[in-house]
Every structure is written in C-alpha cells, then in structure tokens.
Amino acid sequence: MIAGTPAAGAAAPYCAWRGELLWFVADPGPGDGDTASWRHEPDGVLLARGGRIEAAGAASALLAGLPAGTEVVDFRGHLLLPGFVDTHVHYAQTGIIASFGEGLLEWLERCALPAEMRFCDAGHARAEAEFFCTELLRNGTTTALVFATTHPASADAIFEVAAARGLCLVAGKVMMDRNGPAPLRDTAQSSYDESKALIAKWHGHGRLGYAVTPRFAPTSTDAQLEAAGALVREHPGVWLQSHVAESRAEARWVAALFPWSRSYLDVYDRFGLVGPRSVYAHCIHLDRADRERIAAAGAAMSFCPTSNLFLGSGLFDLGAASTAGARVALGTDVGAGTSLGILQTLNEAYKVIRLTGQTLTPMRAFYLATLGGARALGLDARIGSFERGHDADFVVLDPRATPLLAHRMETVESLAGKLFALMTLGDDRAVLATYVMGRRAHLRDATVR
C-alpha cells in the first residue's frame, strides 16, 4: 500500500529504511479487526525527507524509484511501527519506580511526594529529565504527556531536555494547594501565574506543548480548580491532564471533599476541565454517565495497566469506554507504573482486560500504542501513523531480541502472532532503534541481549 510518492526535484536529502512496516489508519475494534484499519508491508520501505514521511509502501514499488543517492538502511527481519505514545507518566517519579506500596494514597504520601520534593533543586530535575528522556527513547516512545512537579523549574528541565532529544512532548507543572506536604504546595494564584508563564515560554515551541496539570481533585481547592479552568479557557490550544477515579478510597475522599458533586468526574466538569484537550488517567471507578460525559466532551482516558495492578487500584473497562465512544490510549504512569516501556504496558493491559472477561487483540493493542495515543492527544494529523507528511517518528522492533523471543518466533505464523509475542515477552531489549523526525535517537547496543 503506497501512502505517498516522493516529491520530484526536492533539494533536501532523502532517507529510507527497509523492513516490515505496520501502521494503523483506524481503530481495529474489539474483535478480530477489520483489515482495512491497518497497513502492513512484509517487505516495505519508509521514505522521509526533512524529518517528514514522504512515502511508505512495498519495497518492490518504491525501491526502483528512490531519488538518486538515497541511503537505504536495511532493517529487514525487523518491524517498523510509528513511535509509541505514552499518555500518562510522572518523570519525577522515575527514581522511585518499584517502591513497595500498599495502595494509592499510602504510596503517594510515603514514596511519590517525597521524591517530588527533591525537584526544588534544578540540577536534580535536569539530571532526572535526562535519564527519563533516554529511557523513553530506549523503549521506543517518541511522544509523551508528562507530569512535572509543582516547581516551575522541573517543567523547564523536562522541556529543555525533550527539545534537545527531538521528542514530541506535552508537560505541565503540577498544581496542588492543599492536602500535600508544605514544600510541594503552591497557591491558586501562584499556580495560575507560574502555569501562565510556562505556557508563554513552552507551548508550541517546536514539538512541545503545555498541559495544565492539577494533580487530582483532593489536592486542589475550589479556587485552584477555578484557576485551572481559567488557564484552559484563556489558552485554547493547551492540554489538561489529571487523575480521576483511580482507587475506591480516593473516590470516597473526593465525595467527602466535594459533597455537592454527582461523581468524581463531575468535580472537574463543574470547573470546566472536561474538554477535547483533556486527558484523564485511570478512569476505573466511573459510571456510565461519566463515560458518556467524557466521550461527549471529546476528552480521553489514559489506561495505565501496570500502575493499576501494582497499586491494586482496579480494572479498567475497555469495553465500557468503547461503548460510550470515549477515546482511549495507554499510559505507563511511572512511578506507580512498573515499566516505562509500552510493550510491557501492553503485556499487562492484555491481562487486565482478560480479568474483565474481555479481550485485547494484538492489532488493537498496537493501535492503542500508536495511532490511539496520537488521537487521544489530538496529534493524529502529525504523528501516530506513516501517512505522507507525518513526522518520521518510528520504532524498530527486533522480534528475536531474546533467546525466548527467537525460539517463539520459530513457530509464529501470523503478523498478529508476532505482535502478541512481542508485547508479551518484549521489553526495551526488543527496541533495536528509535527515530524522531527521521533522526536516529536510540540504537540498542548489539552486544546487550
């Protein structure tokens, strides 16, 4: 399938990569999937120029017509997919990943918030941002929606490093003016002023975007949620990210703090925070009205399976989300999540969905990891597929990255089988290379197996 053909007579150099190509053009849905929802080229060529995709199609159709002098990088035997999209992650919690916990609120107080306090030190923030962005690229993630901490300098750090690495990244400083440790608390006014200044500095700067980031309803006063609503209204292009309905204890707390609310989601809705640029992590303990409200508002749900299992928060209902018509994508939610990798996130997603009596096919899983993520962020005109003109962000997966994967591949007979083994057994070792805007940003050390 040819998504475009090279423009004639262009001056910038072309780059081409040959391998097995897969990308999505629609949600395959819950069943076996409509083959029209994806494009697959067992021996394909991806052609880019100036960081943008010029063409993606069969090698037999494209190779002969490549502009003279085009270098073709040979990734035959490997799978090329659009770069993964992580729609919910806390970069400041990378250092405390895999800290023993006994549920969301206890873990937050004992592990996550103390780690975030250290981000008052801009040097620490910068070093952690460097480590985090390296890990994203090592895991094949090229786009992420990220929580910083309450410190504005922590947002500066992640934006500066993401820009230097070429990542497509949306982030925001956390707003929290109550129910947290004093060093992490801001005020309604200071959080408004600092967020506004960060929007002016970073939103729309290259591949960066800003997300207004109230941590979650319990840590914001009415005045701060109003301030968040004002920021969103005053800056129509910015995103809004927060948590909703993650654990039952948290939902009870919200009901006590906001006794007038119909539901947890309703708290955000009353302050104008449920809209087409809103991405809510977890969305587990919702009712039908909440899901339908998210869908009607054009907001998105970030499904964070490794976190939900780790904290024992509950099981995300993908079927109910889809029935309501809500956009859904994947989040790692590190540090409560246990991997920065989307492959391991899919591994756990499959199990969570099985526990709800439903299923997650490998085709839908990889849709969620790529185009689904791009759609959830409203970035699907630029990323998430190999359509002509899209940013040339892609991941090269090695189906034989480990002895066990290689052994399993000996009997795999279909594309779906290959994908399923990769998402079940694969991790950062299966990411051979990651490209952002046509530039190689990660290459696995071939000696590390």
Ligand code: GUN
């Ligand atoms: N709810 C509020 N803050 C957090 C956080 O940092 N992690 C998770 N998993 N849930 C939250």
Ligand code: ZN
């Ligand atoms: Zn989170």
